Amino acid sequence: MNTQNTMTIDGHRAVITFDPEIQMFRGEFLELNGGADFYAKDVRGLQREGKISLQVFLDACAEDGVEPRKSFSGKFSLRVDPSIHQAAAIAAAASGKSLNQWAEEVLRQAALA
Structure with a gap:
């Protein structure tokens, strides 16, 4: 995953x-599965405040019997300019893949790079 502008706190x-x-x-x-944000002036503060915010959120979820993590279906709609749709369909066909397979590969490379 691209780590620019991200931080991992307790996983x-x-x-x-x-x-x-x-x-x-x-x-x-x-x-x-809900809002858990935090503010600080520096990295150390972000780590400290993030741990606090995360723990408060997880405790509230446990108390209410709510699953803390979002679930993802694997399906989403995407609207793009028709010329991009056409170019993507051509690129997919040229690589011997369906548009869905090609888009998944492109998204995986971009999101997990």
């Missing part, structure tokens, strides 16, 4: 962005 990945209005970094755990 959970968070995306890190900078909020210029408050001059702080924001972390958000995106693989969770």
Whole structure:
């Protein structure tokens, strides 16, 4: 996985962005089944606050009997410009794959690189 702008805390990945209005970094755990975000001015603070936010979220899930991780079906809709659709279909056919197989390969390379 591309680690740019991400941080792993206790096995959970968070995306890190900078909020210029408050001059702080924001972390958000995106693989969770609800909101668990945290703020800090530096990496050490992000790690500390992320652990706290994650634990509060996991405790609340356990208390309520809720699965903390999002589930993904493996299906999603994608809208693109018709010229991109055409080019992707041609690229897929040229590589001997269905458009779905080709798109999955391209997405895997981009997301897990």
